[in-house]
Amino acid sequence: MSQKSPFEHRARKRFGQNFLHDAGVINRIIRAIAPKSSDHLVEIGPGQGALTRDLVDSGARLDVVELDQDLVPLLLANFSLKDNFHLHQGDALRFDFSQLQQQGEKLRVIGNLPYNISTPLMFHLLSYQDLIEDMHFMLQKEVVDRLAAGPGDKHYGRLGIMVQYYCQVDSLFPVGSGAFNPAPKVESAIVRLRPYKERPHMAQDVKQLETVVRTAFTQRRKTLRNALKSLITADSIESLGIDAASRPERITLAEFVAISDHISNNPTEP
Ligand code: SAM
Helix, strand or coil, X not given: CCCCCCCCCCCCHHHCCCEECCHHHHHHHHHHHCCCCCCEEEEECCCCCCCHXXXXXXXXXXXXXXXXXXXXXXXXXXXXXXXXXXXXXXXXXXXXXXXHCCCCCCEEEEEECCHHHHHHHHHHHHCCHHHXXXXXXXXXXXXXXXXXXXXXXXXXXXXXXXXHHHEEEEEEEEECHHHEECCCCCCEEEEEEEECCCCCCCCCCHHHHHHHHHHHHHCCCCCHHHHCCCCCCHHHHHXXXXXXXXXXXXXXXXXXXXXXXXXXXXXXXX
């Protein structure tokens, strides 16, 4: 009779658990991150430790944030003897990442993320962008395509524009579903987000920029003039050197910032 390990864990759907088991893929991710012993790493959702092992072995300080209490004994059994390993049991969406920073060094964030929380988690992390050097995430491939898309691309829209406002985005490589257990229904990909030290385009009011972009893309198939008519006149769009007859998916981040600043400076228009 086979003995059941005390740490045997059944993957939980509600925590988005798809554990990586492909050594080649794990290796490739670690090479892309290239952790150094002087780094301060933060892994979100270490799960059964597929990436954690190499991250700990790099010698870097590693803080991990795992929601599932049932994984805690397994993670402690595997890693608690390493004094660079620090486990935080809790929800990464509510986690105060500023408490991790020490001596002014920046955090390098890593996560094979549960797909259902990936977008809110990215925005939660972006609220700590000044503390973050870079982030490497495994996400649904479609989300990576949206993050990296530029004007004219069918994946271009609100998510990509707002993340590109804060970060340089590099789509690194796709990962097939066979690399996970259980296999997810969709393909995945690795993306690197590097918050800008100096943003190439600064909106006077980022909330206004969010409103403009959200409004433009809820009306994706309309012209810019029609999509944004509650916020700005066609003449004003043209006065910024932007064709008011173009569709939102053709408008660059710099142009959205220009529209947003015009609205901030002309609050009574239209
Ligand atoms: N890193 C492991 C791997 O690559 O095999 C596990 C990846 S699995 C896709 C996602 C992990 O995130 C699971 O361990 C899950 O329990 C954890 N998780 C889910 N929601 C979370 C949350 N809100 N905060 C922190 N961890 C979370």
